[in-house]
Amino acid sequence: MSWLNKFTNPIKAIGEVISDNNTTVDEKLERVKQIQEEANDATTERTKIDMSSDSWLSKNIRPLVFLYLLISYTVFSILDSSGVFHMRQEFITILEELLKGVSLYYFVGRSGEKIMDIIKKRK
Numbered sequence: 001m002s003w004l005n006k007f008t009n010p011i012k013a014i015g016e017v018i019s020d021n022n023t024t025v026d027e028k029l030e031r032v033k034q035i036q037e038e039a040n041d042a043t044t045e046r047t048k049i050d051m052s053s054d055s056w057l058s059k060n061i062r063p064l065v066f067l068y069l070l071i072s073y074t075v076f077s078i079l080d081s082s083g084v085f086h087m088r089q090e091f092i093t094i095l096e097e098l099l100k101g102v103s104l105y106y107f108v109g110r111s112g113e114k115i116m117d118i119i120k121k122r123k
Helices: 003-008 010-019 025-051 056-082 089-122
Strands: none
Touching (some): 010 025, 056 089
8 A cells, every 4th residue: 555545545444443333442443543553654654755855845845834824824813803804713713723733743743753763663
């Protein structure tokens, strides 16, 4: 299975695990953990591939997306609170969720990956 398939199929796989009536809750939880680990491995592999690329854009797309979302959120917050521009709540929620996801990837996900690598090396 290619890294792309590992990354794009976790939601479908988790849905199949949840809808399986022949397994216990503990078995379902264990399988969901395995699927999450596979998705995390695929994300790490994709990041490594991007970093080994010769393209400046592939190496910097994730930081640029984070910076864009952070600046957008800040600008729209200031404009909305000053009354110059009124942003619909749906768009604010979408922007917040995107910013949370990217922030978690950088500040929690990467730290977690490093910790897991250290734990795996000790075993």
